[in-house]
Amino acid sequence: MTKATRREANELYTLFSLLAGGSIGRANALGKADGDIPVAAVQRREHDGQRLYTIEEKEVHIQGTAMDVRFPREDFAAAAEWLLGRLRQQGREEIDITDMEGFLDALAIYDMEAQTDDRTDLHLALWHADAPLTGMRLHSRLCNNPPLFAGGRAANIKYEQSGVRFSQPAVSKINHTEQPENVAEVARRILYIQSQGGTLRYSDVADRVFRSNLLMLDTNLPRIIAAMLMTLHLDGTNRLSELVKMLDERNPLKMKDELLHKHGFYQYKVRQLLLATAWGLRPQVIWNGRASAIGGYLMADENGTLSAFLRADEQPFSDFLLTHAKLAKTLPDEDKYGYLERENGNYYLKLNLKLVL
Helix, strand or coil, X not given: CCEEEHHHXXXXXXXXXXXXXXXXXXXXXXXXXXXXXXXXXXXXXXXXXXXXXXXXXXXXXXXXXXXXXXXXXXXXXXXXXXXXXXXXXXXXXXXXXXXXXXXXXXCCCCCCCCCCCCXXXXXXXXXXXXXXXXXXXXXXXXXXXXXXXXXXXXXXXXXXXXXXXXXXXXXXXXXXXXXXXXXXXXXXXXXXXXXXXXXXXXXXXXXXXXXXXXXXXXXXXXXXXXXXXXXXXXXXXXXXXXXXXXXXXXXXXXXXXXXHHHCCHHHHHHHHHHHHHHCCCCCCXXXXXXXXXXXXXXXXXXXXCEEEEECCCHHHHHHHHHHHCEECCCCHHHHCCCCEEEECCEEEEEEECCXXX
């Protein structure tokens, strides 16, 4: 029996659907197809190197290392329909694809998820076969997706604890937990510190590279993120659209009313953050604002309909991100946050930034 994860099956479905249809919808702010973009070719990294699938009138011309063959487009349509039927069945993370094993062998597809080192999944030649290839990330409602921004230890934000001085035994008691992977313990510690008259105020970004990356966008952005992360843990609010409303109400940077209400200061800054992370900003890689290998997002809705956001679609894409993006809580022990830690005579507590769609 041959099995694939839902994400692997979704990637194969996306590839076969593109080859069968020869076009993709232009995504609007809702993430729905609105107008078509012709797809002339698809490049995918296989076990033996790059493989180019050129879409002809009735066939797909496949070229790669020791491979130069043609398959009818209707074969890919049938394969895509079969995979979509399995993906739309709710429940299991793994899907039995034994019935498709012969077709995959004929195509010499042995890696069901494309090999990538630049976070792109497929490269598309749009409009005509000689067009520059556009690197695409996949996002699907039919499977679990990688985070928009994975975060990790480098994405920790530091808060200085003041207002009351805890003894070392008290700090040990605050940090102690029977369930080290329970994210609710982080909120418990914050609330206990506050109940004893302590305060936690933004201090710094823990990692110097990530700090510099954020400052490239705006010197105030770390403080904005710090306010959102504290709200995430204390109030449970995780949607970026709701967190923007919170920022407007509480105005942590004390912005003037005109900048706040007429210009939409906080919403604009959050949109900048979302677009930067979508197009390649990562915490431990120096970011200078230049375009990364990611040139667009290839979306599949719950019905398998494909659409795409390209770099030129900044406004609808930022609308989509602001509506759908969420903050996520990671495991405190894994990302080393949520504990009172002593540094240069003062105590700090860290919270972690992770964004998902």
